[in-house]
Amino acid sequence: MNSNFNNKGIKKPNIFDILIYSLILGWVLYYRYQVLMAFSFVYTDSDQNIMWEGLRNYSRGEFHEPRFYGQAYNTFLEALLAVPLYWKGMAPYVALPFVTMLLTLVPFIVISFFTFLKRSVFFGCVILSLPLLLPPEYAFITSMPRGFVTGIFFAGLGCIGTFYPDKKWSFFYSALMAMLAYTVNSNAVLLSLPCLFYLFLMNLKKPWFYALSGAGILLGGIVHFALNYFYTSHPFYNLHGITLEYSFGAVANSLKDFPAFFGTNTPLLWKSGYALLISFLVIGLYFLIKKEYRKALPVLIMPLVIVLTLGVNKVHDGTDSVFFHLSRMYLSLPLVFAFSLSLFSPDFEPKIYYLWLLVPRSYYHSQLGQLETSVQKNVEHTGREIVLVSKIEPILMDCERLASVCKIHKVDLFVVANHFYFDAYAHGCTSCMEEFPKTLNPRYERRTWRLLEDENKVYKTVMFIDMDNHIGDGQTIIKKIPETVDLYLVENNRLKTMELLDSLHVSYRVFRDGRD
Secondary structure, X not given: OOOOEOOOOOEOOOHHHHHHHHHHHHHHHHHHHHHHHHHHOOEEEHHHHHHHHHHXXXXXXXXXXXXXXXXXXXXXXXXXXXXXXXXXXXXXXXXXXXXXXXXXXXXXXXXXXXXXXXXXXXXXXXXXXXXXXXXXXXXXXXXXXXXXXXXXXXXXXXXXXXXXXXXXXXXXXXXXXXXXXXXXXXHXXXXXXXXXXXHHHHOOOOHHHHHHHHHHHHHHHHHHHHHHHHHHHOHHHOOOOOOOOEOXXXXXXXXXXXXXXXXXXXXXXXXXXXXXXXXXXXXXXXXXXXXXXXXXXXXXXXXXXXXXXXXXXXXXXXXXXXXXXXXXXXXXXXXXXXXXXXXXXXXXXXXXXXXXXXXXXXXXXXXXXXXXXXXXXXXXXXXXXXXXXXXXXXXXXXXXXXXXXXXXXXXXXXXXXXXXXXXXXXXXXXXXXXXXXXXXXXXXXOOHHHHHHHOOOEOOOEEEEEOOOOOOOOOOOOEEOOOOOOEEEEOOXXXXXXXXHHHOOOOOOOOOOOOO
16 A cells, blocks of 8 residues: 555645644644733633632632532633642633633644544644634634633543544543533533434444443433532522523524524634534535435534524523623534534545645734734623623722722721622632632622631621622711722621621622521
């Protein structure tokens, strides 16, 4: 056999192929680095502030609950992986987006690498180019440490098994990764489904496939149910609960809004909600015509599956802002497209394919040239925001100001009674400043253990921030701090924390049985 081909007759990459692949990879990494510098290291939101505290707690070996604080879904996986960077002195608002970027890119790199080596040099390079060919909004959303990409990371790693469909380990491995992906974030299901379906079709008559896949699902299921059991047995830790519902009417009503859901996740033809679905049909029909049915079916089912998911109420929980975009539920679609392309293994690849390099190169320069404009357009967007968005620098300046006042008055507890930046002050300040006192956000405190810790604890000096200036009306135990507009102080306090809040008419949420 010709030395330029492997034992399956597929062209081996030569040195020029490797250089092209490396060049595209360099473009991708540099572009995403620039996104971090222009967007992720500059802007934050209230959910990211909570992730900051998760990183701080994990770095100290404090694991208070297994998922994102205050809810029975999503996780702090990014915070866990960022701990070594935090230990090295990297600020949370730098370490976390950096980790998120890596989690986003690894599946593209992994799928493209195995395609490049085992199936097609050309399609491996195309897959690696996808992060450059996607709209800038995709880069912004997938650089925010909010748990959006962690499940997709596991699902992407699970796709490795599709390159070894006849190996027993791939059955167990891919099933385990799919279950872990679902556990971490259910938006990964759309990627795991075609990968597992492909393995199923390739191993229909092999008993080992069912046994080992079942074992992988079982092991992953144990992790999933263990995490969920925590919230079943600790219901007051689930402050932000969700109820899933399904409606075919919602599917019908969404057909005209495809760009809102899928446009941000569509390469090349930006903002087109239909192009990606059509591409799955075209690829699937190609394999069907070639009578490669086991490749055709996993791709052909995807448009129907994707459309049917629009009936789930949760996927409509979003806006057209990158900070809470409807497309976040479909961030795995570019990787579903990558999986579809990875199935191609052409017998011959003409040298003209090298012209493909012009496509990612042009998008690379275009993306960088328009990056600042794209950032400004998205952060100045006037649409409805669910999370509170801010530049990081003003938040840090506020935290320094508050820390200084707390130090002067020897404050033991800082209470956010009422303020726009309640998450930034309650979670962000303590994460970025070691000297900041303990915090409490009683009205919407996600950290149930903090309420339990402080319920019967007496803090001698307590500071409150209240932008409405109504706290403790008529009470003599509290005084306004001079030269401030929203800070109040209780000194020589002898009341337990909840008794103090009651006396000042500061509301707090229910956090255990028997308390109104």
